Amino acid sequence: MTPVRKGLLAARRPRRVAVLACISAATLAAALLPGHAVEASTQGSAQTVTATVVAGTLTVAAPPALATNLTPGQTNSGIALGSLVYTNTLNDGSSWSVTATSNDWTSLVGGNIPFSGMSIAAGGTINGAVGSTGTPSAGAGGALTGTDTTPGTTQSNPVTLATGTSSVQGVYTQTGSTISVTVPGGTATGVYTGSITYTITG
Amino acid sequence: MLALALPWLVTSAAAQATAPEYGVRAGLGGNTTLAHNHFSYALPPGGATLHDSVVVSNFTDAPLSFAVHGADMVGAQGGGFAPAAEGVAAKLVGSWLAVSRPAITVPPHQELSDAFTLVVPAAQLPGEYLGAVVVARSGGGAAQGIQVLTRAALTVDVTVLGRVDLHAAAGPLTASQQRNEVHFTVPVSNRGNVLFTFTGVVTVRDGSGRVAATLPVTPANLYVIPGGHATVTAVWRGAPWWGSADAVATIQARVAGGAQATVRSDPLHLGFFPWAVVVAALAGVAAALIALVVLSRRRGFRPAVT
Numbered sequence: 001m002t003p004v005r006k007g008l009l010a011a012r013r014p015r016r017v018a019v020l021a022c023i024s025a026a027t028l029a030a031a032l033l034p035g036h037a038v039e040a041s042t043q044g045s046a047q048t049v050t051a052t053v054v055a056g057t058l059t060v061a062a063p064p065a066l067a068t069n070l071t072p073g074q075t076n077s078g079i080a081l082g083s084l085v086y087t088n089t090l091n092d093g094s095s096w097s098v099t100a101t102s103n104d105w106t107s108l109v110g111g112n113i114p115f116s117g118m119s120i121a122a123g124g125t126i127n128g129a130v131g132s133t134g135t136p137s138a139g140a141g142g143a144l145t146g147t148d149t150t151p152g153t154t155q156s157n158p159v160t161l162a163t164g165t166s167s168v169q170g171v172y173t174q175t176g177s178t179i180s181v182t183v184p185g186g187t188a189t190g191v192y193t194g195s196i197t198y199t200i201t202g
Numbered sequence: 203m204l205a206l207a208l209p210w211l212v213t214s215a216a217a218q219a220t221a222p223e224y225g226v227r228a229g230l231g232g233n234t235t236l237a238h239n240h241f242s243y244a245l246p247p248g249g250a251t252l253h254d255s256v257v258v259s260n261f262t263d264a265p266l267s268f269a270v271h272g273a274d275m276v277g278a279q280g281g282g283f284a285p286a287a288e289g290v291a292a293k294l295v296g297s298w299l300a301v302s303r304p305a306i307t308v309p310p311h312q313e314l315s316d317a318f319t320l321v322v323p324a325a326q327l328p329g330e331y332l333g334a335v336v337v338a339r340s341g342g343g344a345a346q347g348i349q350v351l352t353r354a355a356l357t358v359d360v361t362v363l364g365r366v367d368l369h370a371a372a373g374p375l376t377a378s379q380q381r382n383e384v385h386f387t388v389p390v391s392n393r394g395n396v397l398f399t400f401t402g403v404v405t406v407r408d409g410s411g412r413v414a415a416t417l418p419v420t421p422a423n424l425y426v427i428p429g430g431h432a433t434v435t436a437v438w439r440g441a442p443w444w445g446s447a448d449a450v451a452t453i454q455a456r457v458a459g460g461a462q463a464t465v466r467s468d469p470l471h472l473g474f475f476p477w478a479v480v481v482a483a484l485a486g487v488a489a490a491l492i493a494l495v496v497l498s499r500r501r502g503f504r505p506a507v508t
Contacts, residue, residue, distance in 0.1 A: 058226050058355075059224060059261075059354060060352045061222045061223055061352065062352055064349075065349060066347065066350060067347060067348070086222075090228075092228075094357060098282070099278045099282050101287055122280070139278075139281065140280035141279075142280055143279075153289065154287070154289075155290075157279060157287075158276065158282070158284040159279045160279060160281050161280075163282045171222075191346070191347070192348070193347060194348050194349070196348060196351070197351045197352070197353060198351070198352050198353070199352070199355055200354050201356075202355075202356065
């Protein structure tokens with residue numbers, strides 16, 4: 001019986017070797033063939049993340065209107081202009097500015113408050129939102145000047161409210177800006193209209 | 203509203219600004235390798251026409267209307283700068299700009315691209331000129347009283363050249379294979395003093411010299427400022443499993459309304475060999491041989507007999 005058992009065991013061994021050889025060859029081929037390796041690599045728990053930083057933008061937002069009472073024959077100082085919110089995330093390597101202009105304020109009865117009698121003081125408080133890099137510098141403001149070719153339409157030359165270097169990027173709120181308005185004596189009483197324009201340039 | 207009143211009635215009622223309603227950016231913002239991501243051009247005088255665009259975004263729930271126009275840049279009191287006021291006739295860069303749609307309305311939470319052209323007059327003296335593309339919110343202020351208007355302006359920096367030196371360079375051309383696709387990449391450099399736009403192709407010739415593929419590079423019509431560069435790509439689908447090929451990138455650079463130049467990269471030799479298939483076949487042959495040897499040994503086996 002013993003020799004028979006030896007013969008059976010000896011006969012099974014080469015069959016196993018052949019089967020193992022085929023399995024090994026098939027595994028090797030499967031691993032090397034393109035496509036299979038990619039599928040195997042997706043079996044893990046790692047999550048592929050694709051994040052795109054979108055292009056930046058340039059914005060400015062201001063209160064839609066100014067309402068105040070003025071006294072004729074004197075300078076009305078410290079009229080609050082409200083908060084100004086502006087954004088520069090262009091990251092274009094350029095410095096940028098926020099400026100303001102005004103035209104003459106006129107009334108329906110012919111009254112005129114010239115912009116040459118106005119001056120703007122830039123608010124000294126500029127706060128950056130979370131994520132902002134750097135802080136713009138408050139501008140010097142100043143008196144409004146320019147050639148008033150068409151009173152009530154012509155805008156003054158711009159005065160600077162804030163300037164930012166190219167590395168200053170983010171969303172900022174500037175508060176504390178004011179306008180002073182000198183109303184000539186004898187100016188007619190009534191409601192006046194005009195426009196103040198804020199511009200961000202980047 | 204503003205009113206003249208008795209001294210003790212002087213008050214101020216300025217509201218607070220809300221969140222940004224709109225924004226602007228250059229049409230190619232984020233998609234170029236320009237040193238400055240805004241409108242920076244070096245052009246010759248005399249009929250050179252350049253095409254670009256500005257993108258206006260509406261962040262609100264309602265449609266917003268805007269006036270879009272070019273303007274000359276002016277210095278601002280206090281150290282800043284700004285485009286000239288609305289309604290002021292432009293004399294330089296602002297007059298060279300022509301916006302395709304001067305009045306636009308952007309739907310809620312969408313953005314709109316407004317194309318413009320820039321033409322430098324023939325008699326313009328060489329030098330650097332600053333202007334702006336201005337996007338002014340229209341209809342956003344109060345109907346009465348002192349309206350508050352806003353504008354966002356992108357700087358336009360134009361260098362008018364006295365002598366045009368168009369000098370483009372392409373290469374080195376590189377390639378990577380992904381299955382049966384070959385992805386080509388070629389940098390295009392501007393070594394002259396004038397902005398140029400360019401198109402190009404990658405031409406692939408097989409081992410016998412026949413043209414196997416002509417592949418346009420993308421994106422097309424990029425512009426490159428002097429000293430800058432842009433990288434474009436092309437894809438060859440259906441590349442062979444076996445053989446060799448040579449690829450060359452041909453770039454045609456053009457100065458708007460002026461000179462043209464064609465430059466070529468050095469040839470790139472490509473070799474194709476189906477390594478995976480060959481290794482798999484060899485593995486199969488090896489397995490078959492092993493199996494044959496084992497089976498032949500089994501046939502020669504003689505069990506012991508008691």
